[in-house]
Each structure stands twice: as structure tokens, then as C-alpha cells.
Amino acid sequence: MLADAQHLDNQDALKSMRAAFALPPGIIYLDGNSLGPLPIVARERALEVTAGQWGTDLITSWNKHQWIDLPIICGEQIAPIIGAGPDQVVCCDSISVNLFKVLSAALAMQGDRKKVITTEDNFPTDIYTVEGLQGQLGPDRCELIKVAEEDIEHSLDDSVAVLLVTQVNFRSGKMLDMQALTKAAHKKGIMVVWDLAHSAGAVPVELDAYYADFAVGCTYKYLNGGPGAPAFIYVAKRHQAHFQQPLSGWMGHAAPFAFDNRYVPAQSIRQNLSGTPPVLSMSVLNAALTLWADIDMAHVRAKSVALSEFFLAALKNLGLDDELRCIAPLIAGERGSQLAFRHAHSYAICQAWIDAGVIADFRAPDILRIGFAPLYLSFTDLWQACEKLKEVMEKKAYLGEKYQRKLAVT
Amino acid sequence: MLADAQHLDNQDALKSMRAAFALPPGIIYLDGNSLGPLPIVARERALEVTAGQWGTDLITSWNKHQWIDLPIICGEQIAPIIGAGPDQVVCCDSISVNLFKVLSAALAMQGDRKKVITTEDNFPTDIYTVEGLQGQLGPDRCELIKVAEEDIEHSLDDSVAVLLVTQVNFRSGKMLDMQALTKAAHKKGIMVVWDLAHSAGAVPVELDAYYADFAVGCTYKYLNGGPGAPAFIYVAKRHQAHFQQPLSGWMGHAAPFAFDNRYVPAQSIRQNLSGTPPVLSMSVLNAALTLWADIDMAHVRAKSVALSEFFLAALKNLGLDDELRCIAPLIAGERGSQLAFRHAHSYAICQAWIDAGVIADFRAPDILRIGFAPLYLSFTDLWQACEKLKEVMEKKAYLGEKYQRKLAVT
Numbered sequence: 001m002l003a004d005a006q007h008l009d010n011q012d013a014l015k016s017m018r019a020a021f022a023l024p025p026g027i028i029y030l031d032g033n034s035l036g037p038l039p040i041v042a043r044e045r046a047l048e049v050t051a052g053q054w055g056t057d058l059i060t061s062w063n064k065h066q067w068i069d070l071p072i073i074c075g076e077q078i079a080p081i082i083g084a085g086p087d088q089v090v091c092c093d094s095i096s097v098n099l100f101k102v103l104s105a106a107l108a109m110q111g112d113r114k115k116v117i118t119t120e121d122n123f124p125t126d127i128y129t130v131e132g133l134q135g136q137l138g139p140d141r142c143e144l145i146k147v148a149e150e151d152i153e154h155s156l157d158d159s160v161a162v163l164l165v166t167q168v169n170f171r172s173g174k175m176l177d178m179q180a181l182t183k184a185a186h187k188k189g190i191m192v193v194w195d196l197a198h199s200a201g202a203v204p205v206e207l208d209a210y211y212a213d214f215a216v217g218c219t220y221k222y223l224n225g226g227p228g229a230p231a232f233i234y235v236a237k238r239h240q241a242h243f244q245q246p247l248s249g250w251m252g253h254a255a256p257f258a259f260d261n262r263y264v265p266a267q268s269i270r271q272n273l274s275g276t277p278p279v280l281s282m283s284v285l286n287a288a289l290t291l292w293a294d295i296d297m298a299h300v301r302a303k304s305v306a307l308s309e310f311f312l313a314a315l316k317n318l319g320l321d322d323e324l325r326c327i328a329p330l331i332a333g334e335r336g337s338q339l340a341f342r343h344a345h346s347y348a349i350c351q352a353w354i355d356a357g358v359i360a361d362f363r364a365p366d367i368l369r370i371g372f373a374p375l376y377l378s379f380t381d382l383w384q385a386c387e388k389l390k391e392v393m394e395k396k397a398y399l400g401e402k403y404q405r406k407l408a409v410t
Numbered sequence: 411m412l413a414d415a416q417h418l419d420n421q422d423a424l425k426s427m428r429a430a431f432a433l434p435p436g437i438i439y440l441d442g443n444s445l446g447p448l449p450i451v452a453r454e455r456a457l458e459v460t461a462g463q464w465g466t467d468l469i470t471s472w473n474k475h476q477w478i479d480l481p482i483i484c485g486e487q488i489a490p491i492i493g494a495g496p497d498q499v500v501c502c503d504s505i506s507v508n509l510f511k512v513l514s515a516a517l518a519m520q521g522d523r524k525k526v527i528t529t530e531d532n533f534p535t536d537i538y539t540v541e542g543l544q545g546q547l548g549p550d551r552c553e554l555i556k557v558a559e560e561d562i563e564h565s566l567d568d569s570v571a572v573l574l575v576t577q578v579n580f581r582s583g584k585m586l587d588m589q590a591l592t593k594a595a596h597k598k599g600i601m602v603v604w605d606l607a608h609s610a611g612a613v614p615v616e617l618d619a620y621y622a623d624f625a626v627g628c629t630y631k632y633l634n635g636g637p638g639a640p641a642f643i644y645v646a647k648r649h650q651a652h653f654q655q656p657l658s659g660w661m662g663h664a665a666p667f668a669f670d671n672r673y674v675p676a677q678s679i680r681q682n683l684s685g686t687p688p689v690l691s692m693s694v695l696n697a698a699l700t701l702w703a704d705i706d707m708a709h710v711r712a713k714s715v716a717l718s719e720f721f722l723a724a725l726k727n728l729g730l731d732d733e734l735r736c737i738a739p740l741i742a743g744e745r746g747s748q749l750a751f752r753h754a755h756s757y758a759i760c761q762a763w764i765d766a767g768v769i770a771d772f773r774a775p776d777i778l779r780i781g782f783a784p785l786y787l788s789f790t791d792l793w794q795a796c797e798k799l800k801e802v803m804e805k806k807a808y809l810g811e812k813y814q815r816k817l818a819v820t
Contacts, residue, residue, distance in 0.1 A: 024466050034469050037464075038465035046690065047460075055453060095659075095686075096685030100657050124660045124666075124669050136514055228686045228692070246543060246545060247539075248545070249506025250534045256534075261531065261532075261534060261537050262537070275641065276505075278690075280638075359468060359470070361469065
């Protein structure tokens, strides 16, 4: 299949993008769904923002180098990637903190309705945030209801305030139908919060076209913004005049530099800013996002699907498809840009594969997760990765003591 | 007074620290109370964490380079600077977000009491955060009461839940008596949240000795952690078992990597972590904090007082003390590490002074604010700065069109 891989690489519409990344030699990186690799412009920006801006221009950099505008600038860079028009996306805080903001605001906009529905296998922070809000407001004002993914639609009735769903499941890679679910929820007067952690930069998202209400998302996975880079938040224009989030820090004030002693919320997406943003991280993110300026998300999706299909075919070709049970949907249109496999020794296999030069990741309890990032992965990478996996599986190297389970990290 | 300045510089116990900073040539920086300058180790770390860690070791850096431990490591570096024993300080989010966490948790620990007292000229974000919480919980569960600084003690009675105070006023530089106020509040069963934004690294703070409850603070001012570097939060050990903050993100779970779908809060300072931290910013902060390892806060305070006293004397010597009305306490023991002056043209004066190579800052409506950072400022710097100010004032250069007011930033 090496020849097939090389043929696909030659035809790849995105192949020129690989040169934009500082990929470590000898490593095949299948974990861009957890932490994207370093774009070369991001490396340059890290030095520039530190030595050239902070070091040289000190406090004056807030205006001179537009630090004060970074949350808005980065938000506008992300907007087209997720199908959002201007003035609806801002970059700030973490997904967890942003979820708290939108959930609080959405719940407050729903009057007496108190139910928040989410999926039982949603990413933990999504569930935990509703629990936190429920603990704070009390069960008479916020009630968490967890349902199975397949039961979401049945659970929507006119007693529900908010539906909180992640488009692409972090374990299985299963992708929900955002347009259909949003429509079904709206029919019952329910507001929907979409978590785009595994979507932004990976699959086409059309927030405005789907008439979405709110969304949050991550910039350090497919958007390659750097470890723990600030998250983003989307509030549809039509909601901004009624939206009031409780983390009312000074940066979200209508006039932050008036230092007024009464909070007047900015009635714009800026209201979601709370404290002073981490400029070094956000400036590096700003540089990383420049890579997306001319990217067509249709190309990204087409290559993503081709990569994961090729990977499945390669596993089959190498006789690994029985032992590694795929739990991602086998229909490409129903999954995001990842695959997930179950194996009793997933953790150890993942470690032994890393030793062989292929970085994927493990998710408790027994999942080997493989991300396909179309901007820098080649089909040849995948073939080589599968050949190495074949070696790991055949020699059962993963049973060795050194691959025993330790702490793993997202 | 130049000879006096040189004499003081020769005797300076902290003079060797200046070499640890990358100070831009030809600039005298009196704004370290807004954004500390670049430590050389921080510049090196920015490159290392970007190219050397993220770029080379990718996702494995979470364990290999201890990214996962950075919030705790930085917290333990800050602890001795603010008089805190181990396991009580963690680095995360912004002051605004951290205030929301501690205020929510403290209020919940206070049963039926709902009043939160703060000062009417507190830093806006402190006031706004209480307003945000009041808006979210409703006035029957959270009631903001603003009092004048001099009325704090009178306002404390047993109907009050929480006292939220900033030790050093961001405008005037006035320093409150932390020990006395904490004691007075405790007598009435009130919990106290201290905002140490203008204290940490500037004045001695003894949280444990004062029997403090909670504190938050900033790392990008006197601690030189970089623009918007993550803030910190202190929760006294005795409160940690009963403390529950509502921003229950996955990093604050007792076992974050179990990916459990029910939130079990870490009953430790780690519970204050919410989402994934901005690693680039926090790693640079970690490097900047190494400068404090052998610093004696008594030396810092002694030099801080000497610097501000010298500055006042220099203004007097140059005949500027009438025109620039000092609103900071004239008794050194009653102020933090800054001075503040009122002038109708403060904004323009600040801009003209910047053009002359001296960076101070302006705070609305009419305040010229000068910070004294003992780690890198010399007495000779101050004398030269005052001489340049004299020129600005004499020539009235500040009346020129180019110094008209634009946006200023903290």
C-alpha cells in the first residue's frame, strides 16, 4: 500500500501546508487531536512577543503591538473556520470557564426552565461544569440530566432549558448532526451550547447557517495554538443584547479603562472577556491561526476522511483489524477526524508505539485514539505508522514492564 | 542629589538582581506595578518551552517537562513570597476568575449570611465580580455593599458574610492593615478575601501568620511573569475540606485522568484548577519566579520604602512637589510600593515623560502612578527620571497635540 499512499500524497491539495510546521524528525504524530504540533510562525512569534515586544516595549505593547485586541483578533481568525460571521467569536480563558459563562447566561435567558441535558459520555469538563452550576444555584434552578447519545432527541421537551452537546465525541470520534439537533431543540424552545473541542479545524462547522445559539471550543488541538492556548466562545448576534454571563471581570465592561466602580456589561461578544488574558499564549495562537487564512474547510474534511479511510484499509491489509476493535463509526460521514480502538492493552500498546516513533494517545479505560490532522499528516506517514504498529503487535513488546500504566494526559 | 543616589545604589542589598533583567537601554521603567519587565531566564524559557518542549516532545511534554505540575510548582514558588506554607497556593486563570471562585465558595460556607463588603474604590474587577455573583445568585443570596476605605471596620457586623479587600489600593497606593482587618472580621464570623494584586513581590505579606482565609493575586506586576501571566489563589489549609468552588472543570477533579462522568472535587488547593492552563505563559512565569528563590522580602520592603522616599525628596528638591499633588500616604508604612500624583494634565504628562524615556502610567481620571520595583530599579534611575520630569513640566511639552488622551491600559 506504500505506492497508494505516495499516489495520494501527490494528489493532496493541502500538501504544501506541511512545510509550515516544525515537525520533529523521525516522529509520526497522530495526536494532533490532543495537542497540535508547532507551526514555524508560532515559534518565531514566541521569541518576538517575549524579547521583541514585552522585553523592548514593555507596557506600551498593549497598544503598540495590539495586545489589547488579541482576544478579538484571534476570535475573528477562528470565525470563518466554524462558519461564524463577524463580531460573534472571542478568544479567552479555557473551555471549562467559557462553558460556565454560556451555561449560566443561557439558563438565565430561559426563565423558569431549569433542566440542562447533556450526554453521559460527554467530555468530563462539560458534565462537571453543569454539576458546578447546579451546586452553586441549587437544584431548583439548575438540574443536570445525562442521557445516552442516541437518546438526545427523545429527551427534548418544553421543560428543558439548555442542551449541551459536544459535536465530536472525544473517545469514539462519533459526530452528531449539529443542524438536526439544533433544529429539534429550537422547536421545543431549548437553547443549545455546542462544544467544538474536537471540531474546530477538523470538520466543517456552519454555526450561523445552523442558527446556532452558543458554542465553545479549543485552539490547541487542530488549530495548533500551543499547549493550553486560550479557548474561544461564540454567542450568536441575536442573543448578545440579552446575554449576561456572571464572570464579570473588568475586561468585559463596556468601558474597561474608565475604571468605573459599577459594572456595565459590553453588549457585544467582548462581554465574555473577564480578566487580563495570557498574552504570550494568545500571541502565539494568533500566529498559529494565520495558517488558516487561505484554507478551504472542504479540502480539510475531504483529506481527513481519506486519511482515516486509508488508515482503516492499512490495518486490514496488515491483518490488525480483528485485534484492534474500532469503536468509531465506520461510516466516514458519522465521525470526526479521529478513530478509536479498543484493546485490553491499549495503554501499553500506545507506549510501545511511541517508543517506535509513532505518537498516538490513550484514553481510559482501554482506548487507543488516533487523530488525523490534514494540515501536516501524509498518507505515507500513516502507512509507516501502521507498519510499526504491526511490529509492536506481533512482537507483543507492549507486555514489557516498561509499558505499564502511569499517568496519561490529554 | 545624584551623589546621594549613587551612594544609595552602592549600599543596595539587591543591586545584583538588576542583571537578571533584560531592560531596554535608554529607558527608565517606573511601571513595574503594571507590567514587570522581562527576566533573562524568562526569555530563554520562552524559546525552550516553544521550540524545545512543544516543538520537539509534543504531547509527551505534559509529563516529560512537568507541564501538568506547573500550576502547583508556580504556586509553591509564590507561597513564601506571601507568607504561605505549602499546599495552599496554586497558579491558574485570572484574578477575576479566581475571585469568582473564592467569593462563591466563601459565601456558600457562610450559610444564611449574604452580605459581601468591599471598598468603593477597589479595583473595578473586584467590585464587578461581586456584582456578577449577585446577578447570578439573586439579591437574596448575595448582596454587594460598598464602603469607603476608612469605614471598613465600622461596617463589620455579624450579618456580613465576606469582606473583600485589596491590600494596596491600585490608584492611591494606600496599604490596609491586613492583620488588624482580618482579626476584626473574624471576631464577627466574617471570612476575608484579600486581593494581593499590588502586594505580591512588593510588600511583605504573612497570610498564614495573619490567619488569612483566602487570597488572590497577580504575577505579571512585581513578580515579572509576563503580560497576562496566570494569577494565583490561596486557600488556607483549614478551609480546604469544606471549600467548594463552582468552576468545576476537569483539572480540579480528584482524579482528572480517570475521565469519570461525575465530578469529585480534589479536597486540596488543586480543586481551584478548572480547564487546561496556558502552558507557554505559565512556563515563562515559572522561570521568572526562580528569581525570587533567595530574596528576603525584608530587603525588598526596605528598598521599596527607600526608593519612594528618595523620589519624594527628589521632586521636592526640583521644586515639583507643589504642582504634582501626592495622593499616596506620606507615611511610608501606610503605603505599598507606589506613589500617585494628581494633576489636571496627568495623561499628557505621562505621555511626554514616556517620550523622554521614562515609563510611568496614568489612571483615570487624573492620576500619574509610579511604581517602585526593588529588584531592578536604582536610585540613580529615579534621579534621572525626576530630572526628565522637571524638563517636561518646565517646557510644558505635555500641552502639545500629540499628547492628547487616547486609550490607556493596565
